[in-house]
Amino acid sequence: MTIIAATVRRELLIAFRSPGDIINPLMFFIIAVTLFPLGVGADTEFLSRIASGIIWVTALLAVMLSMDSLFRADYEDGSLEQLLLSPQPLYFIILAKLGSHWLVSGLPIVILAPVLASMLALPSEAMLPLLAGLLIGTPILTMIGAVGMALTVGLSRSGLLLAVLVLPLYVPVLVFGTGTVSMALGGLGISGLLALLGAMLVMAICLAPLAILAALRISVS
């Protein structure tokens, strides 16, 4: 499918030409996580208990903040109208857009998470479950966030509205993601929860592009 390759190429080129869009959510992630030890005190035992929660909540906010660069520029310069009038399968174009956006926003967060987790004294046996959860969970966050972004892209100041729309929908991912870590710490198997997250990801891949398309049609008309 040339259209998928072409879309990924276009999105990655745009992302690397305006690196602020990639770096800012990542900086937010680092800074917000660092604020917690400053706020709650450097008690290692306490920090290690809340570490996975901190990482997950900040990752979730960082992904949401990165959403703005997904459709905003395309909406403003009219590329979105052209996209909707394309005779190529729109489902795959949207999926390619989401995939490349995750590569430059979600994946760096996953890569950075172990460093920040060890700073928060997360026990080493919980590291792999945290990473596995984030690896499956952040794409879901990207897809749900993209539905909210597609709905609000036509509004001039959509930041807070996006948070109100999207954050409640992030709850299941957060619950299962942090659940994975606490199960691992309790010495229980995590494959069940990861499978649930995986099922959510598959469902998001199937349905989110359709919802995004419908939302974009409303936004441009």
Added chain:
Amino acid sequence: MLSVKDLLCERDERVLFQNLSFSVVAGEIWQVEGSNGSGKTSLLRILCGLNDEFDGRIEWYGQDIRKARQDFNQSLFYLGHTPAINKTLTPKENLSWFCASRGLQKQAEIKGALNSFNLYGYDDMPCYQLSAGQQRRVSLARMKLSDAPLWIVDEPFTALDKQGVNELEIFFAEHAAHGGAVILTTHHRLEIGHAVKRINLDKLAGLAG
């Protein structure tokens, strides 16, 4: 090709136009006229299927455009007010994605298309470094690559210089002569050397009943 029956468009309880019927056949150029705010852009967006808020029927070879979506999109080239080019990408990259998104295998012809719109030497420069007129030309260069028979263009002459306007008029005439059709809005007097049919939206306005 495209036939419009009893089209009515209402915005905030004001009827922009009503009882609008016309049909566009191959080889025709249609100019939509009207004062500011008379609904020219709304009409074009409705014809493309970007806006669903209308009453009436729009048919593409006898099929409702909403049902024959893919077929219609394949045959349609639309250019709106906005240039639809990404400013961080170069003209070449913008056109290359355009070709991919239309399913055209024309990567080799991009340079030629840019040259024919006087953009020789600018193909590897990010679009934000180009002037408004040059950005417009990048956007128009897509028409050269497109194989769609129906062109719907909104104010194509904006920001172009005199020579650019002349060239574009000739280009539209050629497209019509080769069996295509053009629907455009402009305030400018077309001197195309090809018959131009007109729709005046000011005469079709009315009050919501």
